[in-house]
Amino acid sequence: MILTFVEQAAGRPDRSSLEALTFARRLAAAQGVPLGAVLFGPAAEVAAAVLGAYGVVEAHLVEPAGLDAYAPAVWGRSVAQLVGASPPTVVLAAGTDRGQEVLAYAAAMLDAPMAANCIDVRPGEPFEVTRQRWGGSLLEKARLDGPVRLLTVAEHVTQPEEAAVPTTVSISRFTPTLSEADLRVRVIGRVAPEPGKVSLADARVVVGGGRGVGGAEAFSELEELAGLLHGAVGVSRVVTSAGWRPHSQQVGQTGTRIAPDIYIACGISGAIQHIVGCKAAKAILVINTDREAPIMSRAAYAVIGDLHTVVPAVSAEIRRRQAL
Amino acid sequence: MNILVCVKRVPETGGRVTLSADAREIDTRYLGFTVSPHEECATEEAVRLVEANGGSSTVLTLGPEAAADQLRAAMAIGIDRAILLETDGQDWDPVATAAAIVDAIRAEAAAGVQYDLLLFGNEAADSGDFQVGIRVAIALGLPCINGVKSLEIKDGVATARREAGGGWEVFQVPLPAIVAVREGINLPRYPSVPGRLRAKKKEIERSVPVARQAGAAGPEKIRLSLPAESEGRAEILGTGADAAPAVVDLLERIGVLA
């Protein structure tokens, strides 16, 4: 059995989890073993029901007693105990914050190895995995061995794909045995996103600013354009290191990974740490004074010019057309 | 309060990574070394917490002799002590790394040094394993919060926040605890000249870690490779403000203009 940790919100599996499921199904097929899933939280049952489309035959709904909030050690303990209950050979999760975290807990509790951010796995004894290092700017081939093998699947690499033949999902409920220690770490509060604010990771349009923006004040032009496009502003590490913008807007290896339909990169040279954060964009439009900037080779489109001229002109053009 | 920060020496990569001839390592002939940005922030956080609450900070790394440079860099911004678990330079997998850190912390405890807070980076810049802090936490029976971008310590309780879905999740754990931080929790200071000179003169406590023999191991690196890049030439939409209509046409075409 291959067990996949599926994240869901309001009964809808997360896209990253569907990517991981697609990855897991291929591995299961290659190994000739069934595909299972484990889900947590309210509406997990609704989400589990649709997983048949992805080839899941068995879904475990974990219902920790009296715990609705996210609690990584509890979730990790649950996965570890599920593994103990019906030994799967492999446990997978998406390479998301929670995916990495829950699997790392499970791995530590099982004393099993874990390979993070895999993009490929060659089943065999041992597994040969290909995983991302350096945020994806480097790949590592590695052996993954042991009675239980845990791995997370790098985001934005595998396209979610439904199974050719849908399966019927059999749903079972699982109540883990928890200790006090497992319960210590849990979400005790939330700060909701600002209303109307588009999250950088989910934005369909990201307007990016780099060193070329020139200073903290000059970002208002980018904000305006992002607002018109219902998108978000993202920045390079130079910008956050200089204190021009908060780190929450950083796109890159140590910031946010974005996957918008279009990334409008203004005054950004294209350091590798930034590129790994934006390379999942469907298209990159560069606005730069220099047609020979390194980022140009990553771009589908470019405007040669000073961003302080071009960006306001684009905003004005959008407003003009909207007024028609 | 007593704080331990765990860091890892990694090459300071820039434009593009190139590999050694055997494709086992990054070619570092021309590169400097640093620690991951997350760990720079963890170090800064340790210094700030000690500045605010008193106590002492220690930096620890598992790595080659040359990793002393990274320990000195940490001491240059105000870390008090440094511990080097000296290896022969080969990569240790995350399981073995965590075990060596656990051994070191137990040795410290045996010598009477108790840590209230263990800080890690959320993941190492190079290997990106996302698990060393959690493995240490499980081994030591400590609570562990990952991905932390805001940390408050009050009355023996750590309150930590991390980003989630555009908002924040809040955690609270009693000390001692492990916190794995992310870049952005603070803006690390640069070392001052007197700080650097002081760090030069400080002792580094060295020991040789013993590799764990039993239990899990891996992942075990075979070789590295560079991902295939599709490099193209961008389609030039225009120059200066005159390009605005072409840009908006494009935005319409891909359907992001409501």
Place this chain on the structure above:
Amino acid sequence: MIGAGIVGNSMAYHLARQGWRDIVLIDKGALPNPGGSTGHASNFIFTTDHSKEMTAFTLDSVRQYKDLGVFTQSGGIEVARTPERMEEFKRRLASAHAWGIEAELISPARIKELVPYIEESILLGGFYTPGVGVVDSLRAGTLMREAAVEMGALTVSAMTETTGIDVVDGRVTAVRTDRGDIQTETVVIACGIWSPRIARMAGASIPLTPAVHQMISVGPVPAFADTVGEITFPIVRDMDTNMYERQHGGDLEVGSYAHRAILMSPDEIPSIAESAQSPTELPFTDDDFDVQMEQALELVPEILRDERVGVRYAINGLLSLTPDGMPILGETPEVRGLWSVAAVWIKEAPGIARTVAEWMTHGTPDIDPHSSDIARFYDHHRVAAHIDARSAEGFNKTYGIVHPMEQWNSNRNVRLSPINTRQRELGAVFFEAAGWERPFWYGTNESLLAEYGERVMPRAAEWESRWWSPIINAEHLAMRDRVGMVDLAAFAIFDATGPGATEYLQGLVVNQVDVKVGRVIYTPLLNAAGGIVADLTIIRLGRDHYRVVTGGGMGMRDKKWFIDHLPADGSVQVHDLTSALYTIGVWGPRARDLVQSVTSADLSNAAFPFGTARTVDISGVRTLMSRISYVGELGWEIYAPMEQGLKLWDVLWAAGQPLGVVAVGIGVYAVTGRLEKGYRAHGNELELDFNLVEAGMARPSVKDADFVGKAAYLVQRASAPAAILCTLTIDDPTSASGVRRYMLGREPITTPDGGFLVNSRGRRSYATSAGSAPSIGKHVLMSYLPPEYAIEGTKLAVEYFGERYPVTVAIVGSRPIFDPENTRIRA
């Protein structure tokens, strides 16, 4: 144009201005900062250099940067921690005065006023140049590149790597790149530290080495919090520690030339892909900077002791070093159409680019680039062992107090005279020229000091007795009294032969070469604008056979000039005989007696008059004797095969013993003997900057044949000279403290009350040469003076180490101060 740093961009602009079109500028990096040394330069410009050439390049660059609007004037202070440095500043002030730069010596208190964060208690004083400033070199490059594009002259192709240079029949034909090939007859290598690699693709050599210059930047500096713009406070150069400290916005940059020389091979430079920051910004090696850090703390403690001020950036920046510290400019001798503009720093780049663009276009640059000419190198200069040794030795002299005669320690004994063993036996003190070890004086001649007593003009001051000995003047006097033998192994010698030889040389040199076989011609060479390119002697050995003899220092450059002007029809060949022929000079009243005693040939004045040459057998050695003299005495230059040099020397030396022969060093040959005779030297009196009329070298008539520069020369002859070369004598060398001081050259000439002499072409008067004239018991100078001062008997002054010494204009024009009728030479 390969390379889009400050040099390549400036070159593209200046070539476009000179009318070039269809220029392609390529660089393997991205723009505007392709990753070369320009990208990490500290970008400040101190204007005063002891070298006239470098100062001219720098001043022209400052003008250009100002025109581009990228220059921010901040002023600059070079500070002294030692008394030696304070003395050096006086000398520096003299150079500033000679080259027309506003500067002053200031007290520690005044330094503190200008730079409030400095610790002035450790300083003795400063050299303040108000006109110092910083530039935005990337912006300057971009503006010049864009201007060239605007003119329709330039296509830019970045991220284009040069993979090869095609050469056919010694001429460039194409550049190959990873994005296609470019057919071209002219290629400019402006590749900084990569230049040797690129030149090698064409089979040419650019002898420079990449070297590390360490720099850190600290901030934010509270003292800079309220300042606006990049720089408000003067830049400080801490000369005695080889460091600089300069404001850069809210930060302070501290750079060093004090650490060990860290050289790299051009082949080891990382690629753009391999580098974390850029190929020229390598990881900082902080152990190398430790000592400098402490020294910087002493000077700017207020900033560097502040715990809030952090080290924000630290690099080992790569820059170019050359074996003699000068840039490498001009067409490579190996490949026609392949030009080098390398080892150029920010401060001089636009000026050099203008110069080279003029040179490429019409061959007559405004600023004389001879010290930077790539053709100056011999093969022994082009090997890594030499480049590395000298670059390493020179690195720590970047801010050094370098004596004008200072000798290199490394890589010596590279070229030895065949009589080297004899020279050592005679206690020779060797100075190096073009790799040759030349005795500057002979220790065994110390015995002559007693003979001449005070006439050797002993020097009490340490500075001018450094690299000097009174033995030089004793050898001089003994030669004038008896006879001296001079080793002249360093001569560069080449023959021009073939049916077109006479016509070829007639078209190349100023004086008549169509003379009787056996005549010796001394002649200057001009460029098309009438600037002086060289001076040398030519011996007509046959109808179609001439021998050119020139100084070793400029020999390869002169040879290239000859080769460049060869007729295309192959009717003339030039053969380099430098390593085949050895030369001994025998001069003095007893020279004829000496040589006559070992030959049966008739050496009488009637049989062998001045200005002739002939084959003479000397005791079994067949020689060519040429009766000329650079020291103003009866005698000959005697040429023999290199391998017979030792035998020839031994024969003559033995013959000279009864006559009291002395071995005479280059101190006499190149300085004292020459100065007493008013002989001009290339690089001193003779430069593109001056013409033959000013130099007093215009002959009464001009030959009929056309020659390079003739038209300009005729115009010069028809106009009043803006300055006239004069010989001046020091009236009283006694300083205020009662020590006799002797100038070494390049000092400003002033009116008695200190007013600078500026001629109608804006050039200031300075001592082009200086040295003892032991025969007349005076110290003499040569200087170009405006006509109103060029009157014999005029009282003037010379500025030396902050004092003025009275001088008198002794000679106007080329008449010798010693033996004005030349009776000795013609004896």
